Amino acid sequence: MKIISFPERATWPALLARPVQSTEQIEAAVAPILAQVRQGGDAALIELAQKFDKTDLTTSGLAVSVAELDQAEAQLSPELKDAIRQAYQNIRTFHERQKQPIEKIETMPGVVCWRRSVGIEKVGLYIPGGTAPLFSTVLMLGVPAQLAGCNEIVLCTPSNHPAIYFAAKLVGVTKVFRIGGAQAIAAMAYGTESVPQVYKIFGPGNQYVTAAKMLVAKEGMAIDMPAGPSEVAIYADDTAVPAFVAADLLSQAEHGADSQVLLVSTSKRLVELVNLTLPTQLSKLPRKDLAAKALENSKAVLVETQAEAIDLLNTYAAEHLILSIGNAENVVDQIINAGSIFLGNYTPESAGDYASGTNHTLPTNGFARAYSGVSLDSFVKKITVQHITPEGIQHVGPVVEAMAEAESLIAHKRAVSLRLASLNEINPA
Amino acid sequence: MKIISFPERATWPALLARPVQSTEQIEAAVAPILAQVRQGGDAALIELAQKFDKTDLTTSGLAVSVAELDQAEAQLSPELKDAIRQAYQNIRTFHERQKQPIEKIETMPGVVCWRRSVGIEKVGLYIPGGTAPLFSTVLMLGVPAQLAGCNEIVLCTPSNHPAIYFAAKLVGVTKVFRIGGAQAIAAMAYGTESVPQVYKIFGPGNQYVTAAKMLVAKEGMAIDMPAGPSEVAIYADDTAVPAFVAADLLSQAEHGADSQVLLVSTSKRLVELVNLTLPTQLSKLPRKDLAAKALENSKAVLVETQAEAIDLLNTYAAEHLILSIGNAENVVDQIINAGSIFLGNYTPESAGDYASGTNHTLPTNGFARAYSGVSLDSFVKKITVQHITPEGIQHVGPVVEAMAEAESLIAHKRAVSLRLASLNEINPA
Numbered sequence: 001m002k003i004i005s006f007p008e009r010a011t012w013p014a015l016l017a018r019p020v021q022s023t024e025q026i027e028a029a030v031a032p033i034l035a036q037v038r039q040g041g042d043a044a045l046i047e048l049a050q051k052f053d054k055t056d057l058t059t060s061g062l063a064v065s066v067a068e069l070d071q072a073e074a075q076l077s078p079e080l081k082d083a084i085r086q087a088y089q090n091i092r093t094f095h096e097r098q099k100q101p102i103e104k105i106e107t108m109p110g111v112v113c114w115r116r117s118v119g120i121e122k123v124g125l126y127i128p129g130g131t132a133p134l135f136s137t138v139l140m141l142g143v144p145a146q147l148a149g150c151n152e153i154v155l156c157t158p159s160n161h162p163a164i165y166f167a168a169k170l171v172g173v174t175k176v177f178r179i180g181g182a183q184a185i186a187a188m189a190y191g192t193e194s195v196p197q198v199y200k201i202f203g204p205g206n207q208y209v210t211a212a213k214m215l216v217a218k219e220g221m222a223i224d225m226p227a228g229p230s231e232v233a234i235y236a237d238d239t240a241v242p243a244f245v246a247a248d249l250l251s252q253a254e255h256g257a258d259s260q261v262l263l264v265s266t267s268k269r270l271v272e273l274v275n276l277t278l279p280t281q282l283s284k285l286p287r288k289d290l291a292a293k294a295l296e297n298s299k300a301v302l303v304e305t306q307a308e309a310i311d312l313l314n315t316y317a318a319e320h321l322i323l324s325i326g327n328a329e330n331v332v333d334q335i336i337n338a339g340s341i342f343l344g345n346y347t348p349e350s351a352g353d354y355a356s357g358t359n360h361t362l363p364t365n366g367f368a369r370a371y372s373g374v375s376l377d378s379f380v381k382k383i384t385v386q387h388i389t390p391e392g393i394q395h396v397g398p399v400v401e402a403m404a405e406a407e408s409l410i411a412h413k414r415a416v417s418l419r420l421a422s423l424n425e426i427n428p429a
Numbered sequence: 430m431k432i433i434s435f436p437e438r439a440t441w442p443a444l445l446a447r448p449v450q451s452t453e454q455i456e457a458a459v460a461p462i463l464a465q466v467r468q469g470g471d472a473a474l475i476e477l478a479q480k481f482d483k484t485d486l487t488t489s490g491l492a493v494s495v496a497e498l499d500q501a502e503a504q505l506s507p508e509l510k511d512a513i514r515q516a517y518q519n520i521r522t523f524h525e526r527q528k529q530p531i532e533k534i535e536t537m538p539g540v541v542c543w544r545r546s547v548g549i550e551k552v553g554l555y556i557p558g559g560t561a562p563l564f565s566t567v568l569m570l571g572v573p574a575q576l577a578g579c580n581e582i583v584l585c586t587p588s589n590h591p592a593i594y595f596a597a598k599l600v601g602v603t604k605v606f607r608i609g610g611a612q613a614i615a616a617m618a619y620g621t622e623s624v625p626q627v628y629k630i631f632g633p634g635n636q637y638v639t640a641a642k643m644l645v646a647k648e649g650m651a652i653d654m655p656a657g658p659s660e661v662a663i664y665a666d667d668t669a670v671p672a673f674v675a676a677d678l679l680s681q682a683e684h685g686a687d688s689q690v691l692l693v694s695t696s697k698r699l700v701e702l703v704n705l706t707l708p709t710q711l712s713k714l715p716r717k718d719l720a721a722k723a724l725e726n727s728k729a730v731l732v733e734t735q736a737e738a739i740d741l742l743n744t745y746a747a748e749h750l751i752l753s754i755g756n757a758e759n760v761v762d763q764i765i766n767a768g769s770i771f772l773g774n775y776t777p778e779s780a781g782d783y784a785s786g787t788n789h790t791l792p793t794n795g796f797a798r799a800y801s802g803v804s805l806d807s808f809v810k811k812i813t814v815q816h817i818t819p820e821g822i823q824h825v826g827p828v829v830e831a832m833a834e835a836e837s838l839i840a841h842k843r844a845v846s847l848r849l850a851s852l853n854e855i856n857p858a
Contacts (some may be wrong), residue, residue, distance in 0.1 A: 083831035090536040090825070097534050098544075105526050107519040107786035115527070118765050120799050132836045163835055199799040218643045220657075222799035226649040241851070247844040254840040285840050332814055336547050343816040346848055348829075350841040351817055355828040357536035358813040370549050370628040370651035372811040382801040384787040385761055387772040388780055396519070399784040400777075402512035406592055407561045411683040411714050412779040415676040419775055422670070 001249075001263060001275055001295060005302045015299070016316045018228065018260060018365050023211055030182045030211045037186035042193045048183045053158060057178060062194045064165070064176040072165035080163065084135065087355040088170050091143045094357030098376035099147070110392025117380040119149035120222075122196055124188030125173070126156050126203030129180055133161035134204070136353065140360050140374065141202045141224075142171025148379035154198055156184035181205075185212035189221050200224075202361070202374065224374055228365030231260035232349055233318035233338075235309055235331075240324035241345050242273035246281050248322055249274070251350050253294035254287040260364075261298035262316060264309050271300045310334050317368040320349045339368045393419050430678075430692060430704055430724055434731040444728070445745045447657065447689060447794050452640055459611045459640040466615035471622045477612045482587060486607060491623045493594070493605040501594035509592065513564065516784040517599050520572045523786030527805035528576070539821025546809040548578035549651075551625055553617030554602070555585050555632035558609050562590030563633070565782065569789050569803065570631045570653075571600025577808035581625055585613035610634075611641035618645040629653075631790070631803065653803055657794030660689035661778055662747035662767075664738055664760075669753035670774050671702035675710050677751055678703070680779050682723035683716040689793075690727035691745060693738050700729045739763050746797040749778045768797045822848050 007015055036044045045062060049055045073081065104114045125141045127134050138155070145153045155173045157164060158180025168176055177195055179187055185205075191197025200222035201213060210227045217223045232252035236245050249261050265271050278295070282288050303309045310331060313321060317337035325331060328343040335341060339362030340352055353360045361374035388396065397416045404412035436444055465473045474491060478484045502510065533543045554570045556563050567584070574582045584602045586593060587609025597605055606624055608616055614634075620626025629651035630642060639656045646652045661681035665674050678690050694700050707724065711717050732738045739760060742750060746766035754760060757772040764770060768791030769781055781787045790803035817825065826845045833841035 080831050080835050083828045083835075086828045087832060090540070090828075093536045094534055094542050097532060100529070103526060105523055105786065107522045111519070111780070111785050113523050113786045115804070116762070121765060132838060134836065136832055136836060214647045218647050220655040220794065220796060222796075228649075243847055243851075244844070247840070247847050251838070251840040251844040254838060281840075281843070284843070286837070287839065291840060329816070333545070335812070336550060337810075338812055340813040340815070343814065346819050346822045347815055347817040348822075348844040348848065350829050350833060350838075350844045351540070351822070351825055352813070352815055353829075353841060354832045355825050356540050356815050356817065357534065357542045358815055363810075365649065367649060367651075368810065368812075370810065372809075373813060375544070375811060377806065377811070380801075381766075381792075381797065381799065382804060382806070383764070383767050383797075384769040384781070384802060385772065386769070386776055386781055386785050386787055387758070388776040388785065390775050393775045393777075393780070396780055396784050399512045399515045399519075400779050400782075402509050403516060403565055403783045404779060406509050406512075407563065407565060408715070409561060409680070409683060409779075410716065411676070411680040411710075411720060412782060414710070414713070415673070415680040415777040415779045418672055418676050419777065422672075 001278065001298050001300045003271055003275070003300045003302060006304060007301060012312060012315055015301070019258065021207070026207050026211045027215060030208055030215060033182045034186045034212060034215060037183050037192065038190045045179055045183055045187055045192060049179070052181060060178060062177050062179060064178060069165045069169050069176060072162035072169070075162040076166055081166065084139070084163065084167060084170065087136070088139055088143065090355055090357040091139055092147065095144045095147050095376045108392060108395040110389035111386070111396050113384065113386045115382045115384050117382055119151070119380055120199050121150065122152040122154070122198040123150045123379060124154045124156065124198035124201045126184055126201065126205055126209060127159065127164060128205045128209065129158035133159050133164050135161065135163040135167040136360065137204060138164055138167035139171060142168065142173055144359070144374065144376045144379045146172045147376055150379055152196055152198065154188055154196055156180070156188060182208045182212035185209060185216060189216040202378070224361060224378060225363055225371045226365070226367055229258040229260055230255045231318050231364055232320040232322065233262040233264060233313055233316055234322040234324060235264045235313055236270050236324040237265060237326060238267045238270055239326040240270055242270060243277050244345055244348070245274045245324060246277040248348050249278070250281055250285065250291055251348065252320070253291035253298070254285060257290055257293035259294040261294060262318065263300040264303060264312055265300070266303055266306060266309060268302055271302060275300070306331070313338070317366045319362045319364045319368065322347070322349060337369050339363045339373050390423050394423065430707065430727050430729045432700055432704070432729045432731065435733060436730060441741060441744055444730070448687065450636070455636050455640045456644060459637055459644060462611045463615045463641060463644060466612050466621065467619045474608055474612055474616055474621060478608070481610060489607060491606050491608060493607060498594045498598050498605060501591035501598070504591040505595055510595065513568070513592065513596055513599065516565070517568055517572065519784055519786040520568055521576065524573045524576050524805045537821060537824040539818035540815070540825050542813065542815040544811045544813050546811055548809055549628050550579065551581040551583070551627040552579045552808060553583045553585065553627035553630045555613055555630065555634055555638060556588065556593060557634045557638065558587035562588050562593050564590065564592035564596040565789065566633060567593055567596035568600060571597065571602060573788070573803065573805045573808045575601045576805055579808055581627065583617055583625055583627055585609070585617060611637045614638060614641035614645060618650050631807070653790060653807060654792055654800045655794070655796055658687040658689055659684045660747050660793055661749040661751065662691040662693060662742055662745055663751040663753060664693045664742060665699050665753040666694060666755060667696045667699055668755040669699055671699060672706050672710070673774055673777070674703045674753060675706040677777055678707070678727070679710055679714065679720055680777065681749070682720035682727070683714060686719055686722035688723040690723055691747065692729040693732060693741055694729070695732055695735060695738060697731055700731060704729070735760070742767070746795045748791045748793045748797060751776070751778060766798050768792045768802050819852050823852065
């Protein structure tokens with residue numbers, strides 16, 4: 001890793017900038033695919049699978065059958081099934097506690113307001129194909145969908161890996177389709193003869209999938225969040241174990257050549273030790289070429305003080321932030337921009353990626369400044385409710401009348417005045 | 430209102446469809462404005478104000494001075510100030526209770542996970558100009574921003590109405606700018622010499638403002654929600670007071686000719702009585718022409734049963750839903766799609782619009798199927814945190830190893846294996 005020592009604050013924005021991806025060309029390629037699926041439905045999906053994936057869906061059909069889903073279990077090792085079940089349980093435990101009881105709040109006597117959490121009726125999950133079957137993401141999206149009580153949970157994936165099907169069954173996915181790419185997003189956004197139209201779309205994907213999600217979002221479709229390459233920032237001091245830091249950096253780097261990896265430290269010794277251990281560890285990885293490329297673009301930044309480190313990390317707003325420092329528990333409350341934070345020597349990012357219970361669908365690309373990761377909240381709407389009694393309207397009514405009149409919305413005022421007048425008639429003062 | 434009696438379910442989608450607005454032309458007009466502000470900064474803002482609003486900002490400056498904000502108070506009646514203060518207090522009371530305490534959850538022994546709510550550092554609020562000074566929206570956006578602890582709360586508005594300035598001061602807006610239209614959204618999205626770049630943009634506006642928000646959202650900027658014309662659906666039975674129902678319909682209709690107004694009932698008598706009282710009430714409104722136009726496009730739908738009414742309302746997914754029915758408290762839990770619900774005869778929508786405490790920034794256009802209204806949640810990020818002890822990694826570690834290996838992410842596995850190995854060395858089994 002390239003070491004940058006004590007950079008001036010003025011250089012931080014350039015130092016921490018993510019690679020800018022031009023989306024225009026990709027959007028131009030994706031827009032006709034969306035239009036084709038919108039108009040052509042299932043037939044368009046079959047045609048596009050043939051064209052882009054050289055896959056013939058006419059015999060297999062778009063939908064994965066219940067029998068096929070049921071058979072997946074037999075194809076997995078007991079060890080893997082147990083692991084998936086344990087991860088499922090931990091994710092469920094963490095997300096279940098995000099449920100909030102209804103609390104009725106009386107803002108004035110007789111004016112009672114509350115919020116109800118209601119699961120989004122129909123949601124769509126996308127899981128990409130490729131070499132790594134992301135069944136962990138099925139859990140991360142499916143568990144909160146299941147807990148939220150979403151009626152219809154649609155999964156589109158070009159992968160037929162049994163672990164994906166097994167996880168889908170575990171989380172109660174209602175329909176699985178063999179559809180990949182931008183056309184999968186289109187199918188769930190607009191609906192086809194086979195694929196139900198959903199109200200919110202979740203999940204990772206390549207640049208085409210991402211562009212498709214952003215384009216349907218512009219039309220009003222809800223999506224989980226905008227996406228970019230995965231990232232980790234590690235803040236380590238002399239209490240950190242260099243080999244662990246190197247392993248965590250590599251576990252991010254193996255995602256792909258565009259993975260963002262950042263090491264921040266006040267200790268030159270630590271940074272040098274990490275750099276020393278990296279090549280040995282790297283050499284043991286099957287995906288060493290990808291990881292090496294990601295490391296080439298990554299940086300180790302030496303700063304003078306802890307305060308400076310915290311400022312820099314808040315400026316960067318990492319998706320994953322590992323605080324491998326002696327006083328991590330104290331520093332955590334000073335972090336205002338991050339997706340998920342990992343404390344101490346024994347909390348690798350990969351624990352959160354799979355099984356500790358937190359969600360791994362997190363804001364990348366600095367989006368952590370405004371966005372949260374996926375949670376139970378992502379799968380519910382909070383509907384406000386209010387009930388005002390005759391006494392209540394006498395308290396809040398005059399306030400509404402004065403404000404509505406000042407906003408020149410006289411019908412708004414009259415809706416209150418009429419009620420107040422009727423009460424005065426019933427109970428003349 | 431046109432009465433539609435007992436429509437077949439197959440006709441519901443057409444019956445309940447919102448007018449489709451073509452956004453292409455508007456986006457084509459807005460995109461160059463965004464680009465101009467991004468490149469030209471303050472100078473572009475001054476030029477655009479001259480061009481579109483015939484306003485010369487060179488003497489007044491873009492920023493509203495503290496003195497100007499302070500002077501606003503003296504220009505308002507004590508009655509209006511008291512009303513605004515009371516509304517502020519009620520909104521604050523309701524939104525304050527949305528704060529959640531941190532709860533640490535041990536998913537496995539030694540694996541502790543939690544969520545921290547952190548205010549978004551910089552947020553931007555937009556308040557349109559026009560005849561109605563929407564100071565109520567300043568409260569609805571500003572109060573949760575203030576409660577969330579947002580450091581920088583920027584307000585852009587072409588209005589210089591003292592009630593807007595007074596409300597801005599009350600909620601702790603940090604900077605106010607005299608900027609309107611799509612260029613205001615651009616200024617807050619990209620930042621200029623004067624206007625800070627923010628991380629999330631909120632607020633209503635015309636089609637140009639809305640298009641600007643959707644375009645910057647496509648670039649990754651967080652926004653409150655997509656917007657459409659305001660709507661109310663009223664479900665009324667024979668326990669409803671027809672004059673109140675008519676007044677509520679009109680208070681929605683006066684927003685503009687494109688306002689959506691829907692009455693649903695199982696009682697022909699009620700619908701006829703409402704229709705009877707509408708013209709008299711309409712004639713008393715200053716904005717009667719607008720309201721009459723909205724009513725022309727609106728519908729009263731007669732249905733056979735309460736179950737059918739509920740289905741129809743869930744299909745429509747109204748921004749505001751008034752349940753003026755005898756068993757409203759029971760029916761409310763069967764409503765799964767709505768922005769905000771108002772129960773009984775004495776709960777007019779205008780109470781929620783101004784002062785009961787709930788937020789009035791709500792999902793229109795059927796977006797209530799997936800989106801919630803603005804709340805404290807809209808102004809915070811929830812950052813997950815986890816801490817795993819040496820004992821904890823021994824519990825969760827093997828789960829992570831099995832899953833990472835099955836996903837072919839070996840560096841992810843090794844980040845755990847290394848830690849487990851080091852513990853075995855320290856405590857040999």
